[in-house]
Structures are given as structure tokens and as C-alpha cells.
Amino acid sequence: MEKPLTGHIREDKRPLSLREYEKVGGYQSLKKILKGMTPQAVQALVKESNLRGRGGAGFSTGLKWSFVPLDAPKPKYLIVNADEMEPGTFKDRLLLESAPHQLIEGMIVSAYAIQADHSFVFLRWAYKVAAQAITKAIQEAYEAGYLGKNILGSGFNLEMHLHTGVGRYMCGEETALLNSLEGKRATPRAKPPFPQISGLFGKPTIVNNVETLSCIPHIINNGADWFQKLSLTNDAGTKLYGVSGKVKKPGLWELPMGVTMRELLEVHAGGMQDGLKFRGALPGGASTDFMVEEHLDVKMDYPSVAAVGSRLGTGTMIVLDDKTSVVGFVKNLIHFFSQESCGFCTPCREGLPWIEKVLHAIDQKEGRKGDVEMLEAHTKLLGPGMTFCALAPGAMEPLQSALKYFRKDFEKYIKELKELKGTVRTVTA
Amino acid sequence: MLTAEEKKEIDEAIHVVPYKQAACIEALKVVQNHRRWVSDESLKDIAAYMEMSTEELDSVATFYNLIFRKPVGRHIILVCDSISCWVMGYESLRDELTKLIGIKFGETSPDNRFTMLPNPCLGTCDCAPAMMIDNDLYRNITLNQLSDILKKYE
Numbered sequence: 001m002e003k004p005l006t007g008h009i010r011e012d013k014r015p016l017s018l019r020e021y022e023k024v025g026g027y028q029s030l031k032k033i034l035k036g037m038t039p040q041a042v043q044a045l046v047k048e049s050n051l052r053g054r055g056g057a058g059f060s061t062g063l064k065w066s067f068v069p070l071d072a073p074k075p076k077y078l079i080v081n082a083d084e085m086e087p088g089t090f091k092d093r094l095l096l097e098s099a100p101h102q103l104i105e106g107m108i109v110s111a112y113a114i115q116a117d118h119s120f121v122f123l124r125w126a127y128k129v130a131a132q133a134i135t136k137a138i139q140e141a142y143e144a145g146y147l148g149k150n151i152l153g154s155g156f157n158l159e160m161h162l163h164t165g166v167g168r169y170m171c172g173e174e175t176a177l178l179n180s181l182e183g184k185r186a187t188p189r190a191k192p193p194f195p196q197i198s199g200l201f202g203k204p205t206i207v208n209n210v211e212t213l214s215c216i217p218h219i220i221n222n223g224a225d226w227f228q229k230l231s232l233t234n235d236a237g238t239k240l241y242g243v244s245g246k247v248k249k250p251g252l253w254e255l256p257m258g259v260t261m262r263e264l265l266e267v268h269a270g271g272m273q274d275g276l277k278f279r280g281a282l283p284g285g286a287s288t289d290f291m292v293e294e295h296l297d298v299k300m301d302y303p304s305v306a307a308v309g310s311r312l313g314t315g316t317m318i319v320l321d322d323k324t325s326v327v328g329f330v331k332n333l334i335h336f337f338s339q340e341s342c343g344f345c346t347p348c349r350e351g352l353p354w355i356e357k358v359l360h361a362i363d364q365k366e367g368r369k370g371d372v373e374m375l376e377a378h379t380k381l382l383g384p385g386m387t388f389c390a391l392a393p394g395a396m397e398p399l400q401s402a403l404k405y406f407r408k409d410f411e412k413y414i415k416e417l418k419e420l421k422g423t424v425r426t427v428t429a
Numbered sequence: 430m431l432t433a434e435e436k437k438e439i440d441e442a443i444h445v446v447p448y449k450q451a452a453c454i455e456a457l458k459v460v461q462n463h464r465r466w467v468s469d470e471s472l473k474d475i476a477a478y479m480e481m482s483t484e485e486l487d488s489v490a491t492f493y494n495l496i497f498r499k500p501v502g503r504h505i506i507l508v509c510d511s512i513s514c515w516v517m518g519y520e521s522l523r524d525e526l527t528k529l530i531g532i533k534f535g536e537t538s539p540d541n542r543f544t545m546l547p548n549p550c551l552g553t554c555d556c557a558p559a560m561m562i563d564n565d566l567y568r569n570i571t572l573n574q575l576s577d578i579l580k581k582y583e
Contacts, residue, residue, distance in 0.1 A: 087511035167494035244554035
């Protein structure tokens with residue numbers, strides 16, 4: 001089984017130096033494109049490979065690039081979104097800490113494809129080891145002539161900088177990330193104009209995920225067909241899949257796109273811990289809908305997961321077991337989203353804290369008649385189209401699916417409350 | 430007053446961006462690195478140096494979780510309180526820390542040694558529960574390790 005993204009990572013996870021990386025084929029894709037591929041040809045190849053964005057949305061990477069006007073005056077920007085902060089997600093950390101040169105090579109090739117001359121790594125503050133690895137790798141790449149002016153004598157110029165954030169989930173939203181890089185509050189921008197036309201400092205900008213850009217060198221080296229064939233389904237490539245929660249062997253694995261949830265859970269994660277039963281899982285981070293036992297044989301690719309009402313998201317699964325409170329689980333998720341809401345639009349700013357309070361009350365066995373219906377109504381009021389960005393609709397995904405699959409868990413606490421009828425509820429979430 | 434060293438580091442950040450104000454988050458980070466937190470006085474000095482109003486800079490400073498606008502201890506403990514760590518029992522980790530240090534989330538110990546804060550997902554969910562102390566990440570933490578871990582931070 002081929003593991004292009006992680007195959008060259010050492011067992012102890014220490015990153016390869018530039019020389020070591022070159023020995024395993026590093027920077028070949030950069031040499032290849034600078035020798036004889038036009039930016040258009042690079043874009044066409046990536047589009048043909050059917051690479052879809054690994055940050056969670058799954059948009060075609062080649063198509064996204066094609067919206068950048070190639071003839072626009074410089075500067076143009078290529079940014080890697082390394083602000084991994086979706087709860088339950090821990091995949092980009094590995095690529096950042098252990099394969100920094102692969103990411104940088106992917107960034108240079110991608111910058112060439114859109115003819116960007118500036119690039120930023122927007123790194124999460126918590127990733128201290130990654131910050132060191134990236135800093136060193138960027139320096140090595142400059143020294144080797146892979147970055148800077150007139151790269152390898154081609155006339156192509158690219159500067160690269162590392163920016164470490166100061167903690168806010170919103171920075172993962174691409175337009176909020178741009179605001180943050182401009183020294184502003186990380187609130188989302190109205191679209192259109194899309195960043196490809198008017199992004200960082202008002203210039204054409206592409207923001208891609210770490211895993212996405214790490215795929216690029218391999219696609220250039222081995223071709224679109226090869227990339228397609230890595231996968232078990234129509235979605236191309238390999239995928240970093242992870243499992244966390246009360247399983248025997250939580251972990252992260254590079255596997256062909258489209259393995260089933262059952263294989264992830266039972267083969268790779270070793271099944272549930274003794275004495276616990278699987279109740280459900282969020283397949284790709286906190287902002288995805290629950291999948292339950294009947295979905296275990298679903299292939300973990302974008303359309304298959306979407307077909308059962310969830311999203312592949314980041315591909316890192318959080319498992320819910322039968323001894324963990326569903327209400328507590330969802331309350332923890334909503335607490336996160338409520339805290340991380342930027343407060344820019346009303347439904348999100350006001351709705352999420354209210355939902356958290358009601359969940360807290362139910363969790364404290366103080367739920368009242370109508371609470372479950374109220375929660376359900378909010379999944380619509382904060383749903384797609386009702387808010388400025390995707391944060392609140394994302395927050396509603398685990399809630400709406402928990403109400404669908406585990407409604408009794410919510411109602412149970414309400415019934416127990418009947419004796420308290422008429423008392424005033426105090427909620428202090 | 431910003432020190433010469435702080436100014437030099439801020440200037441390096443300004444150099445990367447097209448206009449000064451775009452580096453204001455970097456400037457806040459620089460000052461916090463040197464002084465542990467950003468006081469009203471520091472904020473005023475940074476704003477003046479960045480040619481921004483104090484209010485504008487404060488709107489940015491208070492937006493981000495890890496710019497500290499209140500004094501903090503010598504060491505910051507960030508306990509992950511997000512979903513995988515919750516499932517794996519971060520709450521007992523938090524309670525044990527409270528027992529050992531005598532402070533709750535959001536508090537600083539009277540000797541200024543520790544500030545303890547909850548923190549969203551640290552991105553190491555397969556090794557939950559996790560926490561960071563300053564720049565060090567601890568994962569798969571068991572409660573009996575905690576007092577030894579704390580000893581490293583004076």
C-alpha cells in the first residue's frame with residue numbers, strides 16, 4: 001500500500017533535513033515544473049487528479065486555483081492554512097512536524113501554478129515543534145535556492161514566511177484567516193469577492209490546507225492517473241484518517257481514500273475498549289453530523305459520507321461510546337463553538353450560548369418540557385443560510401444528528417424533571 | 430516605553446507586510462513574550478509605535494485567546510477541554526491540578542508561579558487527555574504524573 005504523504009516519515013517522527021528529503025525524491029516536482037510545465041499545465045494536472053481540499057470542505061483544488069487571474073499584477077499570495085483547531089482533529093500536526101519540506105515543496109509548486117510571489121504558513125500557536133521544523137525547513141529551502149529570487153534560474157520568485165497565530169478557531173475560516181494576517185480581528189468577510197480575486201491585502205490569494213498542499217508534489221511527479229488509483233473510490237488519493245475516543249488504539253493512519261468506517265474503527269483503532277459499545281461517531285471533526293452503527297460500512301470519502309447526511313470533514317473521527325453521556329458530549333461541542341464564535345453575526349453570537357445553557361440544564365437534569373423542541377428549532381435558525389459564515393451551521397451538525405439518533409437521551413432528562421415543574425430554572429453554563 | 434529589543438523584533442515583523450498596522454498582532458506577541466502579558470501601559474506604547482489608536486489595538490488584542498490583558502503567572506498551564514479530552518476525562522485532570530496548585534481555571538497562584546486556563550483542542554486527540562505548560566506538550570497524562578511534571582516549573 002502506497003503512502004506518499006507519510007511513507008518517508010521516520011519512526012521517531014523527526015523531520016528530514018533538506019538533503020535527506022532530496023534523497024527520497026524531494027523537490028523533484030519543483031525541478032520538473034520549472035523545466036517544462038506552464039502554470040496552466042500544472043493547474044490542469046491537479047484538476048485532472050481530482051484532488052479535493054483536505055481542510056474539510058472537499059472543494060476541487062485545481063478548480064479553486066483556476067479562479068485566480070493569472071495575468072493579475074503582483075503581489076499574489078499562496079497561504080497554507082495550518083491553523084488546525086477543529087476539535088478532534090490532529091492530522092496536519094504530523095505533516096507539519098515531521099514532513100515540513102514536503103509541505104514547502106507543495107507550496108512552491110502551487111504558488112507557481114497561480115503565479116504567486118508571496119506565501120505564508122499560517123500556523124497554530126500550539127504547534128511549537130512544528131514551528132521549529134517549518135522555520136528550519138524554510139531557511140534550508142532559501143539556502144538551496146528553492147525559495148527567493150529566480151528559483152533554480154527559472155525567473156520565478158517566491159518569498160515564504162511563517163506566521164504563528166494567537167489562538168482563535170475563527171482563523172481557520174479562510175477569509176477570517178486573511179483578516180488575522182492583516183492584523184485585524186479574525187471575523188469572516190463577505191463573499192464575493194472571493195479571495196482568489198481579492199484576498200490578502202486585496203490581492204488574489206489562494207488558501208489551501210496542509211494535507212492538500214502536501215499531495216501536490218506527488219501528483220506532479222506521478223501523474224493524475226496514479227493519484228486516482230491510490231483511492232478505493234472515485235475520490236482520489238490517500239487520506240490521513242484518525243480515530244480518538246475510547247477505542248483500544250487511537251491513532252492516525254494514511255490509508256487509501258474510501259476505506260470504511262468499520263475498517264478504521266475495528267482494524268486500525270483496534271475496536272472499542274473492553275466493556276464499551278460503539279454508539280456513534282463524528283466522522284471528521286466537531287462540526288460533522290453523527291454517524292451510527294448502521295453507517296459502519298459507509299466508505300469514508302466525500303460523496304459517500306454526504307449521502308448518509310454527514311461530512312467527511314477532516315477525516316478524523318471522534319467516537320461516542322455507550323457509557324459517555326450524549327448530552328454532555330454535545331454540550332462540550334457547543335461550548336467550544338459558543339466560545340469561539342467571533343460574535344459578528346447575531347444568530348451565532350446569541351444562539352450558541354443559549355443552546356449551551358439549555359444543554360447544560362438538561363445535563364443537570366433540569367430540562368423542561370419544550371427544551372428538546374427548542375433545540376431542534378435552533379438547528380434550523382442557526383443552519384446554512386442563516387449566518388454569515390459556516391461556524392454556527394457546523395455547530396448544528398452534531399446537535400441535529402444527536403437529536404435525530406439519540407433523542408431519547410435528551411428526553412430522558414426532561415421526564416425526570418416533572419417533579420420540579422413550576423420551579424424557576426437557573427442556568428449558569 | 431518599548432525597549433530597543435522589542436522595537437527591533439517588531440520592526441522585523443513590519444518588514445514582512447505592506448503596512449505597519451498589519452504587524453500589530455506580531456507586536457502584541459513580541460511584547461507579551463518579554464513581559465508575560467500586555468498591560469494598558471504596554472498597549473498604549475505598542476499602539477503609538479504601530480500608529481494605531483489604543484482602542485483599535487485593544488479590539489484586536491482582546492479578540493485572541495492567547496494575548497493576555499491581565500497579569501499571568503510565570504508558567505501558563507493550558508488544559509485541553511475539547512471533545513476528545515472530555516471523553517477521556519480531562520475534568521479529573523483539571524481537578525487534580527486544582528488540588529495540587531490550589532487554583533481554578535482562570536486563576537493565578539498567589540506566588541505567581543502558575544496560571545491555569547482551559548484551552549480548545551490541542552490537536553493531539555489520539556493521546557488525550559493533553560495539556561501544555563508554556564511551550565511543552567504533555568499527552569496521555571495520568572494523574573499520578575502531575576506532581577512530577579509541575580516540579581519542572583519553578
